[in-house]
Structure formats: structure tokens, C-alpha cells
Amino acid sequence: MFKEDTLQDEVILITGGGSGLGLSMAHKFAELGADIAICGRTEKKLQEATEELKEHGTDVRWYSVDVRDYEKVGEMIESIVSDFGKLTGLVNNAAGNFLSASEDLSPGGFKAIVDIVLHGSFNCTHHFGNYLIDDKREGNILNIVTTYAEDAGSAFVLPSACGKAGVLAMTRSLAFEWGTYGIRVNAIAPGPFPTEGAWTRLFPTKKFEKKYLQKIPAGRYGEHEELANLAAFLMSDLAPYITGECVTIDGGEKLSAGQFNFIDGLMGRGKLKAIFKMMKKKG
Ligand code: HXC
Numbered sequence: 101m102f103k104e105d106t107l108q109d110e111v112i113l114i115t116g117g118g119s120g121l122g123l124s125m126a127h128k129f130a131e132l133g134a135d136i137a138i139c140g141r142t143e144k145k146l147q148e149a150t151e152e153l154k155e156h157g158t159d160v161r162w163y164s165v166d167v168r169d170y171e172k173v174g175e176m177i178e179s180i181v182s183d184f185g186k187l188t189g190l191v192n193n194a195a196g197n198f199l200s201a202s203e204d205l206s207p208g209g210f211k212a213i214v215d216i217v218l219h220g221s222f223n224c225t226h227h228f229g230n231y232l233i234d235d236k237r238e239g240n241i242l243n244i245v246t247t248y249a250e251d252a253g254s255a256f257v258l259p260s261a262c263g264k265a266g267v268l269a270m271t272r273s274l275a276f277e278w279g280t281y282g283i284r285v286n287a288i289a290p291g292p293f294p295t296e297g298a299w300t301r302l303f304p305t306k307k308f309e310k311k312y313l314q315k316i317p318a319g320r321y322g323e324h325e326e327l328a329n330l331a332a333f334l335m336s337d338l339a340p341y342i343t344g345e346c347v348t349i350d351g352g353e354k355l356s357a358g359q360f361n362f363i364d365g366l367m368g369r370g371k372l373k374a375i376f377k378m379m380k381k382k383g
Contacts, residue, residue, distance in 0.1 A: 102329075106336050108133035111184045113177075115167050115224055116194030118145035120295035121244065121327055123152075125191060128328035129335065130156035137180045137187070139163040140194065159184060167194045167220030170227075177227040189240040189335050190228045192221040192267065197260040198301045210259045217263030221270065225285075229278060238282030240335050241274070243267050245346065247289045247354045257302075268346060275344030284343040286334045291350025293322040314365060318351025 112129050116122040117138025126136050126149070135158045140146050146162035153160040161183055165176045180187050196216040200209065225241055232239045248254035249264035268287055275285040292298070292312065303309045313319065330349055333339055348354055355361065363372065 106132040110134040112189035122193040124324035135159040213259035218266040287346040291353040
């Protein structure tokens with residue numbers, strides 16, 4: 101689907117791009133010709149990621165910035181524009197999360213996650229949007245949310261659910277408001293994709309990890325390449341008429357809410373079909 105130059109002439113900032121899904125997206129974008137800026141809190145991680153990303157031959161730079169700091173984010177956007185000559189895309193990927201019973205959350209714990217996820221995404225988007233509007237440039241924003249950002253929410257990850265729901269609302273609000281400036285704003289809602297950050301915080305044991313798989317019709321976790329391809333598509337000129345959209349990529353996990361879906365897990369499909377046959381005969 102992609103040509104080698106699909107993202108040529110793009111300069112894309114990926115927050116939290118030093119590891120996990122952020123780094124995988126950075127690899128894909130660079131492979132398709134984009135220059136890459138990554139930011140995060142851990143310099144060593146960013147330095148190593150930058151060295152890795154240079155293998156694709158495009159310009160790659162790192163910026164040590166906590167997305168919670170509005171002023172520092174503004175300085176970073178200015179530096180990126182000065183270093184690369186422009187900035188054309190932003191991926192709000194930086195996130196924080198942990199499992200906790202909601203009654204045991206401290207206000208500080210709730211705030212830490214909402215600050216990273218919601219305020220961090222706002223900070224980057226606000227500075228980037230203003231730069232684009234002032235410079236009369238078109239651009240792309242992609243927000244990485246989760247499947248529980250919409251509809252259901254989720255037990256035991258309350259701050260993340262609240263933060264990500266806010267980011268989804270921001271996606272749709274700005275897609276409309278900034279459409280007139282040629283700025284597209286989309287989101288991806290990933291199901292479980294193995295990353296060190298998510299797995300250590302959200303999947304406490306191997307048994308838990310195995311059990312979780314039963315929720316996914318595809319019977320497996322997502323591959324980073326699959327999400328990176330989707331992100332590249334949404335960030336490219338292959339999707340000029342898509343905005344305000346949230347694309348779920350979860351092997352069907354989100355559909356588990358279907359009223360009778362659970363009966364598949366009660367017994368094997370063969371037994372289930374035999375019961376259906378019996379019921380049909382009885383009329
Ligand atoms: C309860 C916790 C906690 C835990 C931290 N806190 N970890 N509370 N359970 N496991 C509380 C602390 O006690 C403190 O509260 C407050 O949170 C801030 O903690 P700090 O460590 O001081 O904050 P900070 O250094 O900013 O760290 C932020 C962090 C950390 C989010 C807590 O884990 C982090 O940096 N994470 C980044 C990476 C990450 O989380 N990746 C996973 C993303 S996965 P007090 O009251 O003392 O102030 C993801 C995918 C979702 O989002 C979809 C999955 C299917």
C-alpha cells in the first residue's frame with residue numbers, strides 16, 4: 101500500500117517516542133521518508149532510540165520534555181521548527197497508566213495520569229495548532245487513545261479512562277473547529293499491544309496475560325507493525341478526507357459487549373452448534 105516516499109517532506113513529532121508503540125510508529129514513519137522528532141522524560145532512552153531510527157536515513161532528533169509542562173512544550177515546538185525548518189505532524193502517544201481500585205487512588209495518582217494523558221495532549225496540540233494556524237500551514241494530529249475511551253470506560257484504570265475519553269472529545273472537537281485551517285485530527289484506539297510500559301503496569305502475571313487473550317476473537321495480541329501501518333496511513337496524504345475519526349485496532353476485543361457473545365466461551369463451538377440444532381428441532 102505504501103510507497104517508500106509516502107511520508108517524504110513530513111516532519112512528525114511523536115510524544116513518548118523513545119520506546120513502545122511510539123518508537124514503532126517512529127520507525128514506520130522514518131522508513132516512509134519522514135523526518136522525526138521524539139520527546140520524552142528519559143534522555144538515555146531517547147538517545148538510544150534516535151540512534152536506532154537513524155538507520156532509515158532521515159533526520160531524527162530528540163527533545164527531553166515532559167508533556168505536562170506547557171511552557172517547555174512550547175519551547176520544544178519552537179526548537180523543532182528551527183531545527184527542521186517546519187513541523188507537519190504530531191502524534192500524541194505519551195501516556196501513563198496503572199491498575200488500582202478507584203477507592204484507593206490518591207488525588208496525586210489521579211492527577212499524574214490525567215496530566216500526562218489529557219493535559220499533555222492538549223499542551224502539544226495547542227502549541228502545534230497555533231504554529232500551523234499562524235504560519236498558514238496544513239497539518240495532521242493523531243491521538244493514541246484506547247478502546248475504553250469511548251462507551252464503556254473501564255474498571256481499575258479510572259484516571260486513564262477519564263483522560264483518554266477527554267482526548268477523544270478533543271479529537272472530535274478540534275477536527276471540526278480546525279478543519280477550516282486544513283488541520284486533520286484523528287485517533288487510534290488500540291486494544292492490547294505488548295509494550296514494556298503497558299505490560300509491567302497492566303498485566304501483573306503470566307496467567308492474567310493468558311486469560312486476557314480469551315477476550316480477543318483474533319486469539320492474539322496486536323503486532324506493533326499493524327498499528328504503525330494504520331498510523332502512517334492516517335498521517336499521510338492517502339487519507340486527506342478522514343478527520344475526527346477514531347479507528348479501533350483490537351482484533352475484535354471491543355465487540356465482547358455483544359449480548360450473547362459470552363456463550364462462545366461456555367463450551368466449545370461444536371457443542372454450542374449441537375445445542376442450536378436441538379433448539380431448532382424443538383421449534
Ligand atoms: C497507585 C500510584 C501508582 C500505582 C504511581 N502512583 N503509581 N498509585 N498505584 N501503581 C501514584 C503515586 O503514589 C503518586 O501519588 C502519583 O501516582 C504520582 O506518582 P509519581 O511516581 O510521583 O509520578 P510520575 O513520576 O510522574 O510517574 C507517572 C506514572 C508512572 C504514570 C505514575 O507510572 C509513569 O511514568 N508511567 C509512564 C509510562 C506508562 O505508564 N506507560 C503505560 C501506558 S499504557 P501521590 O498521592 O503520592 O502524589 C497505556 C495503555 C492503555 O496507557 C491501554 C491498555 C490496554
